[in-house]
Amino acid sequence: MPDRFSLSTARKIAWREARASSTRFLFVILAVSLGVGALTGVRGFSQSFRGMLMRDARQLMAADMTVRAFALPTPTQESVLEKLARSGVDQTQVTETVSMLSIPSQSTPVLVSVKAVDPAVYPFYGALKLNPPLTLRQALQADAVAVSGDLLVRLDIKTGDTVKLGEANFRIAAVVTAEPDRMAGSLNVGPRILMSRAGLDRTGLITLGSRAAQRVLFRFEPNSIPVSRARAELKEAFPDAQIIDYRETHPLITRGLDRATTFLSLVSLIALIVGALGVAMAMHSHLQQKMDIIAVMKSIGARSGQIMTIYTLQTLMLGLLGGAAGIIVGLAVQRAFPPLIARYFQIDPGLHWDPGSALQGLATGVLTTLLFTLPPLLSIRAIRPSIILRREMEDARPHWRDRLKNGRTGAIAGAVIIAGILAIGWWLSESLRVGLYFAGGFLASILMLAAIATGILALLRRAARWSRQALPAAIRHGLANIYRPGNQASALLVALGLGVMFTLTVYLVQKSMLVQIANSAPPGMPNVFLINITSLERDGIAGMLHHQKGIQGPAEVIPIVSARMLRIDGAAVQDLPLKGFSRRFRQSRSVTWSDSLNSQTVVTEGKFWGPKDTAQSAGVQLCVGEDVAKILSVKPGTRIDWIAGGRTFTAQVSCVYRSEAVRIGSNLEFLFIPGALDGIPTLHFAAIRMQPALVAQLQRDVFRRFPTVTVINGADVLAIIQDVVDQIALVVRFISFFAILAGAIILASSVAGTRFRRVREVVILKTLGATRRRIAGIFSVEFLLLGAVAGILGSLLATGFSLLLLKRLFQVDYRFEPWPHLVAILLTAILANIAGWLASYRILQQKPMEALRNSL
Amino acid sequence: MEILRGINFAVPRGQFIAIMGPSGSGKSTLLGLLAGLDTPTAGSIVLDGQEIAGLAEDSLALIRGRKIGFVFQSYQLIPTLTAIENVLLPHELAGEANGLARAMELLENVGLSERRDHYPIQLSGGEQQRVALARAFMVRPPILMADEPTGNLDSANGEHVLELLLSMNRREGTTLVLVTHDATLAAHADRILRLKDGVIVGDELRA
Numbered sequence A: 001m002p003d004r005f006s007l008s009t010a011r012k013i014a015w016r017e018a019r020a021s022s023t024r025f026l027f028v029i030l031a032v033s034l035g036v037g038a039l040t041g042v043r044g045f046s047q048s049f050r051g052m053l054m055r056d057a058r059q060l061m062a063a064d065m066t067v068r069a070f071a072l073p074t075p076t077q078e079s080v081l082e083k084l085a086r087s088g089v090d091q092t093q094v095t096e097t098v099s100m101l102s103i104p105s106q107s108t109p110v111l112v113s114v115k116a117v118d119p120a121v122y123p124f125y126g127a128l129k130l131n132p133p134l135t136l137r138q139a140l141q142a143d144a145v146a147v148s149g150d151l152l153v154r155l156d157i158k159t160g161d162t163v164k165l166g167e168a169n170f171r172i173a174a175v176v177t178a179e180p181d182r183m184a185g186s187l188n189v190g191p192r193i194l195m196s197r198a199g200l201d202r203t204g205l206i207t208l209g210s211r212a213a214q215r216v217l218f219r220f221e222p223n224s225i226p227v228s229r230a231r232a233e234l235k236e237a238f239p240d241a242q243i244i245d246y247r248e249t250h251p252l253i254t255r256g257l258d259r260a261t262t263f264l265s266l267v268s269l270i271a272l273i274v275g276a277l278g279v280a281m282a283m284h285s286h287l288q289q290k291m292d293i294i295a296v297m298k299s300i301g302a303r304s305g306q307i308m309t310i311y312t313l314q315t316l317m318l319g320l321l322g323g324a325a326g327i328i329v330g331l332a333v334q335r336a337f338p339p340l341i342a343r344y345f346q347i348d349p350g351l352h353w354d355p356g357s358a359l360q361g362l363a364t365g366v367l368t369t370l371l372f373t374l375p376p377l378l379s380i381r382a383i384r385p386s387i388i389l390r391r392e393m394e395d396a397r398p399h400w401r402d403r404l405k406n407g408r409t410g411a412i413a414g415a416v417i418i419a420g421i422l423a424i425g426w427w428l429s430e431s432l433r434v435g436l437y438f439a440g441g442f443l444a445s446i447l448m449l450a451a452i453a454t455g456i457l458a459l460l461r462r463a464a465r466w467s468r469q470a471l472p473a474a475i476r477h478g479l480a481n482i483y484r485p486g487n488q489a490s491a492l493l494v495a496l497g498l499g500v501m502f503t504l505t506v507y508l509v510q511k512s513m514l515v516q517i518a519n520s521a522p523p524g525m526p527n528v529f530l531i532n533i534t535s536l537e538r539d540g541i542a543g544m545l546h547h548q549k550g551i552q553g554p555a556e557v558i559p560i561v562s563a564r565m566l567r568i569d570g571a572a573v574q575d576l577p578l579k580g581f582s583r584r585f586r587q588s589r590s591v592t593w594s595d596s597l598n599s600q601t602v603v604t605e606g607k608f609w610g611p612k613d614t615a616q617s618a619g620v621q622l623c624v625g626e627d628v629a630k631i632l633s634v635k636p637g638t639r640i641d642w643i644a645g646g647r648t649f650t651a652q653v654s655c656v657y658r659s660e661a662v663r664i665g666s667n668l669e670f671l672f673i674p675g676a677l678d679g680i681p682t683l684h685f686a687a688i689r690m691q692p693a694l695v696a697q698l699q700r701d702v703f704r705r706f707p708t709v710t711v712i713n714g715a716d717v718l719a720i721i722q723d724v725v726d727q728i729a730l731v732v733r734f735i736s737f738f739a740i741l742a743g744a745i746i747l748a749s750s751v752a753g754t755r756f757r758r759v760r761e762v763v764i765l766k767t768l769g770a771t772r773r774r775i776a777g778i779f780s781v782e783f784l785l786l787g788a789v790a791g792i793l794g795s796l797l798a799t800g801f802s803l804l805l806l807k808r809l810f811q812v813d814y815r816f817e818p819w820p821h822l823v824a825i826l827l828t829a830i831l832a833n834i835a836g837w838l839a840s841y842r843i844l845q846q847k848p849m850e851a852l853r854n855s856l
Numbered sequence B: 001m002e003i004l005r006g007i008n009f010a011v012p013r014g015q016f017i018a019i020m021g022p023s024g025s026g027k028s029t030l031l032g033l034l035a036g037l038d039t040p041t042a043g044s045i046v047l048d049g050q051e052i053a054g055l056a057e058d059s060l061a062l063i064r065g066r067k068i069g070f071v072f073q074s075y076q077l078i079p080t081l082t083a084i085e086n087v088l089l090p091h092e093l094a095g096e097a098n099g100l101a102r103a104m105e106l107l108e109n110v111g112l113s114e115r116r117d118h119y120p121i122q123l124s125g126g127e128q129q130r131v132a133l134a135r136a137f138m139v140r141p142p143i144l145m146a147d148e149p150t151g152n153l154d155s156a157n158g159e160h161v162l163e164l165l166l167s168m169n170r171r172e173g174t175t176l177v178l179v180t181h182d183a184t185l186a187a188h189a190d191r192i193l194r195l196k197d198g199v200i201v202g203d204e205l206r207a
Helices: A007-020 A022-059 A075-086 A149-155 A197-203 A227-237 A251-289 A291-299 A304-336 A355-382 A385-389 A400-406 A408-429 A432-466 A473-483 A489-520 A535-547 A580-586 A626-632 A692-705 A715-752 A755-767 A772-810 A818-845 A848-854 B027-034 B057-067 B083-093 B100-109 B125-137 B155-172
Strands: A065-069 A089-102 A110-117 A129-131 A144-148 A162-165 A168-178 A192-196 A212-220 A242-245 A528-534 A551-568 A589-593 A601-606 A621-625 A639-644 A647-659 A670-672 A683-690 A710-713 B016-020 B068-071 B143-147 B175-180 B191-196 B199-205
Touching: A007 A304, A007 B083, A022 A251, A022 A304, A022 A355, A022 A715, A065 A227, A075 A089, A075 A227, A089 A197, A110 A149, A110 A197, A144 A149, A144 A162, A149 A168, A149 A692, A168 A192, A168 A197, A192 A197, A212 A227, A227 A242, A251 A291, A251 A355, A251 A408, A251 A432, A251 A489, A251 A715, A251 A772, A291 A304, A291 A385, A291 B057, A304 A355, A304 B057, A355 A408, A408 A432, A432 A489, A432 A772, A473 A772, A489 A715, A489 A772, A489 A818, A528 A535, A528 A692, A535 A551, A535 A683, A535 A692, A551 A580, A580 A626, A621 A626, A626 A647, A683 A692, A692 A710, A692 A715, A715 A818, A772 A818, B016 B027, B027 B143, B027 B175, B057 B068, B068 B125, B083 B100, B083 B125, B100 B125, B125 B155, B143 B155
Parallel strands: A110 A192, A144 A168, A589 A670, A621 A647, B016 B175, B016 B191, B068 B143, B143 B175
Antiparallel strands: A065 A212, A065 A242, A089 A110, A089 A162, A089 A212, A129 A168, A144 A192, A162 A168, A528 A683, A528 A710, A551 A589, A551 A639, A551 A683, A601 A647, A621 A670, A639 A647, B191 B199
């Protein structure tokens, strides 16, 4: 007979069947929606927060991306820029140069750094503040400039006075009090003169061949071309230019953002897995309920394929409904939280409805629902119809998990699930590596959990048998309940254990990350820098700083020597195929020496010299920064020939380091052993931390005693950096809290999901004369025990998983602390108990007869 | 453990045979085997000319769907389907369309046309069993298997169900295999097979 059983018939039956048991289905849908809600909620938050953090980081360069070159754009380059402009990329040009400024009453001119901008659009991000509080457009007329406060100090002039720059006179319209991208430009020696492009034209400073840096600022509209593509096009058009985007404004921000991003996608994945666990538990107990029905269907002629079709369709339907509900939950959570977080975030995270991520949530919800219902669906084939002839149905039916252990179907289902998790992880995190870690962690923990759960259950059974009469009845029954056939103890143990593991992992990882983030931007970081200190002035400056008001902590004074590389392992540096900004290594670089590394610097390769070593005792050695090592292919053992102060010498690389500290002012990429640079003309550089309000006073004092020393005020920039870092920490904390909360709710719901299986048990106990109190007591013992065991297993696994993730994905050290684990175990036990209680409450109130009629 | 052994008998088309025996005699197991709900460890079972011992589960399901109607002691209606949907189910599983008229007719035959949209939980035990009867006849099976069909019912309801079963059986010309330990029920049969400890201890053809 041809098979005329169509999909529409299956759909019809599936729908009829679902319609009737709406309460039970509601529960499953709720579980799915919780999972999807957690996923979309966490992902929605992550995206909003990521956007917010990026926006903060952008302030440091006032743009999404900049191209910096030392020449005006050629016609070809202009056309590339125009093409970008047409595809929705805003741009503005900033010109920077160095010049001499003078005033009529004084003969000595002052070296100033000039910056010409388009006041109508600059800056794209952040705010440039003036005193008096004018807008840039008001202040920067063609005949007016804004200047930094130190110029007024140096020249003893005030706002409204006239200064001469190049061939033109300018009125000082305002003082620049905050310039977010002060450190993003080059040629930052001397006080700042900010002017319009029309003003710059009047000076006549920019002629062919004059040394001026052209910086093009870009802002990408939401629907413009991707940053990466624009970057590639610009790279081709401007081979010699330095192109940076907002992720690279600062090493600290880059690393912080990278880690936060990895963390956020990890948490989304965890939210998904924990959600999927809820779904799996709900679907599992749902299908378990259906076993009798399936047997009946089979006895009246249904083939396994038909039944599987019916229930797959039903699952799909549940997944879709739950997913849709979950998206609404996720949205509601996102909408409900901003008022709460507004207190902590200065900037509105800009929550927005994103159909893409909603669709993603729905797809993952349906997919995980299907994946996790695969084992019970496959086990439909193994249900023997003859069970309906027996009266003891529960016992006649082996647990599907047990059958899975041997079955080929089990292996296939397992493989499909793991592959599915890998694919989903890969898709959501856009990283195969994260996907692999995830699927691997999931597989390993589920295997371990299943093995340990089986072992513990066997042990409990034995323990209960030995102590049979010694224990109070409630505890005895509670224990017996756990290994009673048909009880889902081992499934629940695995689900709870996994849930605890993932949730605790979120906590442990964020904790270690926060420690790391706090360390990399310590509150005492230097924010004011003194440059061009000669060796003669060094002690004077040090002494003065020692007594200056407002300075926090000791001043760090670093010697700077100008040196140029000649050969690397015998190969002439001039001949190396260096491109773009890397060509800087052909010129003189600032180098220094030191007998130790500061706390924010870590050696990544090789070994740093000892504290007593000198060039004379240990040979001429140096360490290089990570970027240098990469660009020049330098590693420990490489020999570099140098020329400095008319002297040539050879030094051997002994280590490569990475600096996580804020680097403002000088980028020290080369660090020599003490003694190596003796006798070469040296300038010094001092870094101090001081109260922002007292920086002007320091500038005046330094200028009076050491007129050639320049004071750079990095307080504003540092404030932004610290803001970003603080926000990263806050975001990490917030998302973790949310994920942990969602995890707890889902775990509670999976315990509650077992309630339908308890109906018959309650009825029998009641029929035999047990009071509700006694039954509740029995359940308490069971749930407390299950919760505690799951908590212990989960926290053990969380330790391993966190260790792996922190080491491999975040490069952060993991420090074990017992408290989180103890709290997790205790909370799990209590949570399981409360959830079990709540779920059983209604059943306990029912009359036995009512339940008997309901329990078919 | 051997439940049944040395069982050897044949049931001609249209016969009403009652299988009797005390609890644990193996009568339910025998019924399960005859109906293809279970497969024997050894031996042969021929159903309507077709060997079914050792067939795969899905082939058995196809045979059950087309050739056998079931009536169980505990009714075994699908609790999530209405009365009419329960009756329709075997028809739909066989991939047939337009069964509604016959399903209604059957419900009418068992006197439940008013309750077509009720769920099993809203029906009394007797009513549930009558729905199960209608379901059993839905695909016009040549064979009907009944396992203590009145075992869960009081005598009035039991009699009503039995009458319906017999009259429908006569009308459809079905072979009827009835498992029971109730002698009054068995008294209606053409033939009584007695089982004890897994062996046939009596095979009595009645007038």
